[in-house]
Amino acid sequence: EGEVNEGSSVSEPKYRESIFGEEALRISPAEPYCLCRPIRRGHLNVSLHYPLQQVIEDIHAIWDWALIEKLHIPHNERHMYAAILVVPETFDNREIKELLSVVLRDLCFSTAVVHQEGVAAAFGNGLSTACVVNVGAQVTSVLCVEDGAALPTTQISLRYGGEDISRCLLWTQRHHKTWPQIRTDPLTRAIDLLMLNSLKESHCFIREGEFEAVATVHSYENASAPSSHHTRLTAVNVPPMGLFYPNLLVPDIYPQPPRTWFSDNEDMLEDTWDVSRQEGYFAGGGGGFFPMWDTYPIFQSKPKRQDSIGLAEAITKSILSTGRGELQRKLFCSIQL
Structure with a gap:
């Protein structure tokens, strides 16, 4: 995402305010643009130099561009659509809530459903039980799915891709x-x-x-x-x-994003999660209303497994953690990459 050069003279080239998608990655380093990456290593790229509000605004801008330019869905028609938000296994509950807020509040979809990436991949391949291995650009994840439900104890996230x-x-x-x-x-x-x-x-x-x-x-x-x-x-x-x-692999010189603000006590993938909405505010436990997530109580969330092990070992470890011989045989025979 780049900024306009306000001081440009008539003879200098004109620059667009923002460039998205693969075109943004092909910009010459000599051009006066700043490349923003709102997601890094499987998490929102929040830091002292890239605050949460800016990360959310950039995600909204990227999704809004994709909806208009790629899917041809203008703003005034989005209330007629429902959205499916497919989230990676590495995302924490607070991150899922922030993205869900973008979908409903900023992109103006009527309703939204949250699905895990591994479960969606299994169903996309016509399977209800499988070990799903997702090799991404920066994160590799392993998750076992049984009868259409993710098994949380089998989740392993590897910090390489x-x-x-x-x-x-x-x-x-x-x-x-x-x-x-x-x-x-x-x-x-x-x-x-x-x-x-x-x-x-x-x-x-x-x-x-x-x-x-x-x-x-x-x-x-x-x-x-x-x-x-x-x-x-x-x-x-x-x-x-x-x-x-x-x-x-070459070590990553950049530190992991801070994790303090991600903690949350709600499981966004549970069917029972629900809140009442009133003009951008959500009902609080004391009977009042507070801005969306701003004062959400902080609790220790379930730990994410970030093991620096090889992919073959991670797959074996994930499947064996189910603890049932019959299920393990099924999963070893159904590994989806």
């Missing part, structure tokens, strides 16, 4: 000194991460032996057209093995 494999590809090439002498920084330059993701998808596969590939990499050093460099990639089968051996 596809972007970590891409960064590992860059580190591997630099280690073998096959990467060109160009500046490539996937952590701060989204266009570099897109290039690495493309190389990963084209050349990185899990297979035995030593493999090499010839690829073209791009350098975005200035506002001119990107320069191309032909290079030989080596050990291209090493980065994807990071899913099973996380020690191969």
Whole structure:
């Protein structure tokens, strides 16, 4: 999401106020834009420099753009629609409530239903019982579903995903000194991460032996057209093995978002959760009304499992935690990736 350059003269190029989607990731680093990522490592990206209110406003702006530009649903017609909010297993109850507020209050849908990502994936594949493995960009999650219901004790969240494999590809090439002498920084330059993701998808596969590939990499050093460099990639089968051996992956230099405000005592995935709504305010326990979630009582929420283990071990650990032999056999025969 970028800001308009108010001081631009007539001869300078005009910049849009905001750019969304993959187009935002392809903006040259020389352009005067600030890239906002409201979700990071499976949680709202709240920090001292990125407050909750700004995170929520950015999520609203992204969803509003997608509804108008991709689904062609204008504001004045949304009251005729109901929304299904599919949330990842990593989200806490407070985060789900904030997103639900955006759907109902800001996007103006008439009603909304909350579903877990793993359960939705199982039903999408026509299954009621399965072990669902979701390899995302920054988080990998494992969850077992039995008869259409998630088993909370089987949930495992791993703090690595596809972007970590891409960064590992860059580190591997630099280690073998096959990467060109160009500046490539996937952590701060989204266009570099897109290039690495493309190389990963084209050349990185899990297979035995030593493999090499010839690829073209791009350098975005200035506002001119990107320069191309032909290079030989080596050990291209090493980065994807990071899913099973996380020690191969490059550590994340950014700290985890603070968790203090996420605690909540309500389970948003329970059928019994309900509140009465009156002009953007919700009924409080003392008979009055308070702004949406602002003074919601803080309780210790159930712990989320964040194990730094390999994917194969995580799947085995998740299935065995069910404790029932017959169910375990079913799950080992039905692993959905």
